[in-house]
Amino acid sequence: MKLLVKSPYFGRIDFREQGREHTEPIYLGIASFLDDDQETFLVYDWRAPVSSLYYDGAPGPAAYQTPEGEMFGTMELKRQFVIKEGKIDVMFDTGVTIGDELLQQVLSHSADNQMKSIVATIQREQNAVIRNDKSRMLVVQGAAGSGKTSAALQRVAYLLYKYRATLKADQVLLFSPNPLFNSYVSSVLPELGEENMMQTTFQAYLAHQLGKEFELEDVFAQMESILNAEEGPWLNVKKASIFFKSSPAFLQIISKYTSLLEKKDMMFREIRFQGRLIISAETMKKKFYEYDPGIKLVNRIDLMKQWMLKELMTFAHAERSAAWVDDQIELLSQEEYQRAYTKIRRKQMGTKDSFDDHELERNLLAKMIVNEWLKPVRKWIKRLRYVDVKGLYRELFRNKELMLTLNSGGDLPEMWDQIAEQTLLELKDKKLSYEDSTPYLYLQELLKGFQTNTLIRHVFIDEVQDYSPFQLEYLKRLFPRARMTALGDLNQGIYAHTDVLGGSLESLKELYGAGETEVISLTKSYRSTYEIVDFTRSMMPGGENIVAFDRQGDLPQVIMESNLEQLHGDIIKDIQQLHEQGYEHTAIICKTDEESKRVYEALKETLPLKLITKTTPSYIRGTLVIPSYLAKGVEFDAVLIYNGSESSYSRESERKLFYTVCTRAMHLLHIYSLGQPSRFITDIHSDKYTKISK
Numbered sequence: 001m002k003l004l005v006k007s008p009y010f011g012r013i014d015f016r017e018q019g020r021e022h023t024e025p026i027y028l029g030i031a032s033f034l035d036d037d038q039e040t041f042l043v044y045d046w047r048a049p050v051s052s053l054y055y056d057g058a059p060g061p062a063a064y065q066t067p068e069g070e071m072f073g074t075m076e077l078k079r080q081f082v083i084k085e086g087k088i089d090v091m092f093d094t095g096v097t098i099g100d101e102l103l104q105q106v107l108s109h110s111a112d113n114q115m116k117s118i119v120a121t122i123q124r125e126q127n128a129v130i131r132n133d134k135s136r137m138l139v140v141q142g143a144a145g146s147g148k149t150s151a152a153l154q155r156v157a158y159l160l161y162k163y164r165a166t167l168k169a170d171q172v173l174l175f176s177p178n179p180l181f182n183s184y185v186s187s188v189l190p191e192l193g194e195e196n197m198m199q200t201t202f203q204a205y206l207a208h209q210l211g212k213e214f215e216l217e218d219v220f221a222q223m224e225s226i227l228n229a230e231e232g233p234w235l236n237v238k239k240a241s242i243f244f245k246s247s248p249a250f251l252q253i254i255s256k257y258t259s260l261l262e263k264k265d266m267m268f269r270e271i272r273f274q275g276r277l278i279i280s281a282e283t284m285k286k287k288f289y290e291y292d293p294g295i296k297l298v299n300r301i302d303l304m305k306q307w308m309l310k311e312l313m314t315f316a317h318a319e320r321s322a323a324w325v326d327d328q329i330e331l332l333s334q335e336e337y338q339r340a341y342t343k344i345r346r347k348q349m350g351t352k353d354s355f356d357d358h359e360l361e362r363n364l365l366a367k368m369i370v371n372e373w374l375k376p377v378r379k380w381i382k383r384l385r386y387v388d389v390k391g392l393y394r395e396l397f398r399n400k401e402l403m404l405t406l407n408s409g410g411d412l413p414e415m416w417d418q419i420a421e422q423t424l425l426e427l428k429d430k431k432l433s434y435e436d437s438t439p440y441l442y443l444q445e446l447l448k449g450f451q452t453n454t455l456i457r458h459v460f461i462d463e464v465q466d467y468s469p470f471q472l473e474y475l476k477r478l479f480p481r482a483r484m485t486a487l488g489d490l491n492q493g494i495y496a497h498t499d500v501l502g503g504s505l506e507s508l509k510e511l512y513g514a515g516e517t518e519v520i521s522l523t524k525s526y527r528s529t530y531e532i533v534d535f536t537r538s539m540m541p542g543g544e545n546i547v548a549f550d551r552q553g554d555l556p557q558v559i560m561e562s563n564l565e566q567l568h569g570d571i572i573k574d575i576q577q578l579h580e581q582g583y584e585h586t587a588i589i590c591k592t593d594e595e596s597k598r599v600y601e602a603l604k605e606t607l608p609l610k611l612i613t614k615t616t617p618s619y620i621r622g623t624l625v626i627p628s629y630l631a632k633g634v635e636f637d638a639v640l641i642y643n644g645s646e647s648s649y650s651r652e653s654e655r656k657l658f659y660t661v662c663t664r665a666m667h668l669l670h671i672y673s674l675g676q677p678s679r680f681i682t683d684i685h686s687d688k689y690t691k692i693s694k
């Protein structure tokens with residue numbers, strides 16, 4: 001209710017139902033508002049069935065879906081309002097779906113460090129994304145700035161409204177590209193009067209599962225090492241390794257591997273206590289293969305747990321008479337002894353044992369001490385740590401024959417020996433690279449049982465092009481009861497593994513099957529001015545399909561600098577001018593974290609800069625210095641590319657990265673270049689940008 005005080009509604013449609021004389025004015029707002037009679041709607045929630053008329057239809061014959069079926073009639077008026085502090089600011093009558101005037105107004109505003117809701121100006125194709133609730137998997141492929149994230153968030157609000165009796169905000173989970181992005185989008189749902197959905201990153205999930213055992217490389221560290229690497233053997237091996245380990249083929253290999261392990265070659269970790277062997281790996285292996293081969297691998301491993309706990313009990317029993325136990329009893333302080341005494345008495349209550357007998361007392365204390373000392377071992381067994389996942393994963397890279405068999409005789413990557421060597425070295429150091437983390441986790445779960453989450457009903461994956469097929473398959477298994485909404489843009493696939501998606505998000509259909517998947521394309525770009533979209537789309541093959549929203553601005557500038565001092569001087573002047581012109585939320589986008597830090601250090605005395613790193617908790621309003629890959633998903637009034645030179649952006653694999661950073665600009669794009677500009681720029685027709693040589 002409070003939400004409506006300042007701005008009670010943003011739209012009005014006059015609708016006459018078929019066969020009726022009376023035309024009803026329908027006001028739309030971010031929530032419903034009823035008259036005192038509690039029956040008459042004065043304002044309809046934007047998510048109500050009738051509200052879809054506003055988003056989908058133009059004046060004339062119109063229809064909308066109701067739970068009882070389709071309602072036909074005529075829309076006689078469609079009006080848009082901007083109401084601020086309870087006063088009508090502007091008002092338009094529109095003929096087309098949603099008039100461009102209001103959108104023009106909204107899009108000309110300044111950028112912010114937090115995303116805004118778009119309910120007043122949702123476009124028809126975005127509405128289709130928001131209200132889609134039929135398919136198990138909804139794939140949204142959309143150009144940069146086409147409103148994918150916006151549509152996703154309004155969709156969450158829509159689902160929470162439509163299924164309010166059964167769906168709660170904590171049953172909806174959004175996977176964001178990075179933790180910063182979580183903060184960027186976290187204001188939208190509260191602005192719409194809804195509780196926020198759960199948010200996480202894939203990295204956070206990996207860290208939760210594997211972070212204790214390994215030093216994990218995160219995706220940003222992987223990116224940083226690739227971007228900073230010189231062309232050469234290391235880079236080639238790394239790329240080949242990423243490509244292979246992210247592919248569906250490797251997923252198959254791991255599945256086959258576990259089938260093979262059902263028959264032979266399982267590996268276990270022996271159990272020792274105080275340096276003494278309790279159960280050897282060989283004994284465990286023997287036991288494992290003694291179970292009925294018809295029993296599934298995971299279940300056999302679980303059966304082993306019971307057996308091992310029993311073995312441990314036998315061991316514990318015998319251990320009570322060991323000399324070290326007597327030593328420990330001697331070492332008990334008066335206080336500990338008293339505590340033990342009370343504890344044992346409590347346990348012994350009602351039995352005939354008493355603490356009066358000296359031998360019995362010793363036995364009871366011994367039992368307690370041994371149990372206490374063996375607690376970690378018991379926990380270790382209960383957590384199935386005896387399964388040697390690391391050894392088994394290592395084996396895949398140590399044993400080429402095995403790998404070839406699992407790959408069904410297919411070719412391994414050309415640089416297999418180097419890939420294997422590199423992987424083994426890292427494992428030895430207890431390190432797990434980003435490309436190994438999901439496969440490793442997958443193997444672990446196949447062996448120990450999948451930890452599924454059945455609470456979550458809707459999973460949203462933003463920037464889905466940044467996930468490997470392997471990771472997506474993994475998420476599908478992790479959330480067996482959830483529907484999935486995947487939003488992405490292949491042109492922004494900036495990570496090395498993203499090529500694996502094979503050039504089309506259509507391949508995502510394979511995840512749940514074409515019958516259960518719907519793909520919606522958003523081709524119109526709203527974020528940037530016409531000039532910026534026209535420039536950036538020229539960088540990408542197929543970019544001509546991106547439609548620019550007609551909001552005029554300056555041509556992008558490409559400023560060629562001959563030395564560092566001059567570059568820095570011009571950037572300082574530029575930022576100062578932008579501030580004077582009222583552009584407050586701007587970014588100097590660098591290629592890497594390393595470069596960002598250098599630029600920040602060089603300019604921070606003169607400019608009020610904020611450095612963004614992967615550990616920064618939230619985006620701040622102001623002038624940011626930010627590495628390319630952390631600028632994903634967000635936007636700025638003006639973007640200054642720190643060095644868009646040929647020496648900095650020349651690898652074909654960096655084209656998408658360059659495109660992604662340039663598309664972060666809403667109103668102005670200034671690309672600085674130390675020396676010759678990147679080929680990604682010079683390939684573009686020169687009338688699409690202003691070239692300035694300093």
Ligand SMILES: Nc1ncnc2c1ncn2[C@@H]1O[C@H](COP(=O)(O)OP(=O)(O)OP(=O)(O)O)[C@@H](O)[C@H]1O
Pocket residue numbers: 103106107116118121122123126142143144145146147148149150151489492526527632633634635663
């Ligand atoms: N219908 C709309 N009405 C008003 N603003 C909109 C609309 N659609 C998109 N926008 C604006 O366009 C900008 C880009 O939207 P959004 O970030 O959702 O796009 P995206 O497709 O996720 O972009 P990218 O893939 O480049 O990160 C935002 O400022 C958003 O508010």
